[in-house]
Amino acid sequence: MSAKSVYVSRIIPESGINLLVNAGYAVQMNPLARPPGADDLLAEAGKHDAFVCQLTDRIDRRFLKTAAPKCKIVANCAVGIDNIDLAAATEFNVVISNTPDVLTESTADLTFALLLATARRLGEAERLVRAGAWRGLGMLDFLGSDVFGKTLGIVGAGRIGTAVAKRARGFDMNILYCNRNSNPLMEKLGARRVSLQELMQRSEFISLNMPLTEETHHLINANALAGVKRGAILINTARGAVVDQVELIKALRDGRLAAAGLDVYEKEPTVAPELLAMENVVLLPHIGSATVTTRNRMAEMAASNVIEVLSGRPPRNPVIQC
Ligand code: GLV
Numbered sequence: 001m002s003a004k005s006v007y008v009s010r011i012i013p014e015s016g017i018n019l020l021v022n023a024g025y026a027v028q029m030n031p032l033a034r035p036p037g038a039d040d041l042l043a044e045a046g047k048h049d050a051f052v053c054q055l056t057d058r059i060d061r062r063f064l065k066t067a068a069p070k071c072k073i074v075a076n077c078a079v080g081i082d083n084i085d086l087a088a089a090t091e092f093n094v095v096i097s098n099t100p101d102v103l104t105e106s107t108a109d110l111t112f113a114l115l116l117a118t119a120r121r122l123g124e125a126e127r128l129v130r131a132g133a134w135r136g137l138g139m140l141d142f143l144g145s146d147v148f149g150k151t152l153g154i155v156g157a158g159r160i161g162t163a164v165a166k167r168a169r170g171f172d173m174n175i176l177y178c179n180r181n182s183n184p185l186m187e188k189l190g191a192r193r194v195s196l197q198e199l200m201q202r203s204e205f206i207s208l209n210m211p212l213t214e215e216t217h218h219l220i221n222a223n224a225l226a227g228v229k230r231g232a233i234l235i236n237t238a239r240g241a242v243v244d245q246v247e248l249i250k251a252l253r254d255g256r257l258a259a260a261g262l263d264v265y266e267k268e269p270t271v272a273p274e275l276l277a278m279e280n281v282v283l284l285p286h287i288g289s290a291t292v293t294t295r296n297r298m299a300e301m302a303a304s305n306v307i308e309v310l311s312g313r314p315p316r317n318p319v320i321q322c
Contacts, residue, residue: 002026004310007048009036009057012077016052016299023307025049038063046070050306055080056268059096061088068092073309075302078289079103081319082212082239089320096320097305101159102297103289108163110288111207111237114261115152118233119205120144121259123282145204145233145258148172153203155196155219156210156238157183164207165189176203200227205235212239220244225251231258237288240265249274252281263288 003026008017010030020027028048030036035056036044044051045066053059055078064085067074073095076084081098089096117123121144128134152168154161157179165175165186175191177183178199186193196219200206206228210216220234220243228234234257236243245266251257252275259280265271268286275281289298305315314321 004049005047006050006052006306007044008052009041010054012052012302013296013299015296016077016303019300019303020306025306025310042066049310050075052077052302052306053083054078055083057083059084059089061085064088064092064094068094073097073306073315075305075315076319077298077302080211080239084319086320090322093322094320095309095315095318095322097302097309097315097317098319099298099301100317102301103294104159104163106291106294107160107237107288108167110263110284111160111164111209111235112167114235114237114263114282114284115205115207115233116147117282118235118259118261118280119147121280124279147205150174150204151176151202152205152207153178153199154191154207154209155199156208157186157191157193158209158211160237161207161209162186162189164209165191173205196224197227200224200232201229203229203232205233208234208236208238208242210238210242212241216242218242218244220248222247225256228256230256233257233259233261235261237263240268245272252278
């Protein structure tokens with residue numbers, strides 16, 4: 001009997017590949033030096049027993065219909081699963097798994113890195129030094145905002161939102177959060193659950209930590225931004241599309257928002273030229289989980305889910321379990 005085939009849509013850390021190879025699978029890597037497009041993926045559908053994918057891959061109905069029944073699992077190497085048509089996966093009996101927990105702390109660290117970078121204007125200051133334009137310490141140069149004692153509003157009180165709240169406590173911040181349900185872990189950290197409107201009105205820093213769903217798409221829209229506390233700073237390490245980018249740019253232009261720290265964008269890897277031109281916006285290339293340890297763990301987790309399912313067992317991290 002020939003070895004089962006696993007298609008890996010983009011390079012992942014070797015530890016994940018090694019698990020698959022050691023389990024006896026024929027691993028085929030996407031040979032393209034870019035993320036596969038919908039047609040590239042479709043060309044592989046129906047040929048493999050499992051796919052290890054990235055959030056940049058569109059796992060849509062057409063793909064899943066063609067990939068099944070040979071394909072038993074799509075293991076997303078990400079915690080977010082907004083790139084996958086879950087209804088179609090259920091319809092065609094394809095297990096979907098993700099990589100929760102292992103990236104929580106790294107992503108919360110990056111959220112805080114952006115919060116500090118925007119509050120203390122690190123991007124602008126660093127650009128000045130690199131440009132050879134620094135003329136020595138100036139008492140009025142690069143005056144930013146304090147972080148301690150300020151109010152942080154966290155939208156989305158899941159694992160990452162809660163990990164952000166833990167860090168905020170260490171910085172003596174007041175914490176508000178907005179979530180469908182109250183979260184006892186958040187309450188234990190002294191965070192208070194409020195409506196989105198109240199959170200926007202009262203927070204000096206706003207951190208977006210919710211998944212992208214139909215409900216959260218453009219949650220931060222003209223209406224939400226109309227009520228923001230003047231001079232607040234917005235941090236987004238969730239998904240670009242939870243914010244209406246046109247409205248974000250307007251709010252940054254007219255000073256309702258003093259700054260923004262963005263790791264994610266609506267149409268990655270495109271970044272709006274308006275944002276690129278703004279000194280008060282810190283822009284990162286979707287690196288929330290990008291530490292050596294975390295990325296290794298994500299790859300290993302995705303590989304383990306494939307191994308479980310191809311061995312006839314349930315996945316360890318099911319999103320959809322057939
Ligand atoms: C990153 O954005 C992830 O969903 O893992």
